[in-house]
Amino acid sequence: MVIYLTSQLSELDKYKEFLKIRPIIWDPERKELSWIDTRLIPFKEVYISTKDYRKVAHAIRTMEIRGAPAIGVAAAFGMTLAAYESAAKSVADFIKDLETAKRVIASTRPTAFNLFWALNRIMKRVKSVSEREDINLIKEAIENEAISIMLEDIKSNIEMGRLGSKLIDNNDKVLTHCNTGALATAGFGTALGVIRYAFYEGKNIEVIATETRPLLQGARLTVWELKKEGIPFTLVTDSMAGIVFRSGKANKAIVGADRIVLTGHTANKIGTYMIALAANHNQKPFYVSAPTSTIQPSNDPKSIIIEERDPNEIRKVLGKLLITVPDAKVYNPAFDITPPELITSIITEKGIINPPYLENLQRVLNP
């Protein structure tokens, strides 16, 4: 079995040129998961390893691992760790252990659809092999499924890059928000993957990266990735989006997504909606780039749960410097929802989707 897993993982070699940063690494021999602690970037590059799914859940909750696709991939390996940890002697007890792990991992962050998509996909695979009553076989099937989820994410990212790059012209100045790069995925990026691909194709581009209050994913992570690649960038605060579009310092925007429903309503990092408004008011295209694993097959935008986080994330800078009175009343939604009328197109690995979204997203999910 290990031979099969190793050969499955050796597929990664094919994408070496796109995988300069590996945020999540699975060791099939040791049955161990490692990830880069994104809270420490750009100051330190530290990998954390574990065989304990609870530590994976903790890493997602505390945002050592963040970004919807990365969360999905980590969740799938979390289930793999839970499977190998289980000492159950019957398939029924084994499935109970998996359900417990699924609950723990699912409770970490409510908005990223990839989290629930990956957990459900693992459980579907379990059901498809559980009739054989062989627990070891189910464990291997779970591990294989997690590796497939990781590989598919990498392939989707590269394909979104290839397709999305057609929307990027030479000399473009592209505004992006939060971090949607390698650090938010299994290794290449969604919106930042499009930018990266266009740069690899030799296009002269400049990225306008928003700092992304309050946790500064743009200033810390996106800028770190862009600098590593040598892609020209300018860092701005989130509140500068209006002047940036108006003055022509950016001529288009591309962002990622945590959850898209079939109507096209898109949940993404807080501030995205404001950027979409500023882009539209200034007649600049506003693109979303996300794999189909981020699309929830529902046409109800109200079904999107918006995570609200610790008020201290707003009161303090990165948990340290207090910038207001200690008990200031705070509202801290981690995401907002951009309505479809502000979205020019949605780039997926299955094609560039244009309005009307309800019809066209449905077709992409059920070809």
Ligand code: MRU
């Ligand atoms: O709170 P985060 O850092 O997990 O939020 C991440 C985002 O909002 C990203 O834009 C989104 O997950 C897409 S990542 C490819």
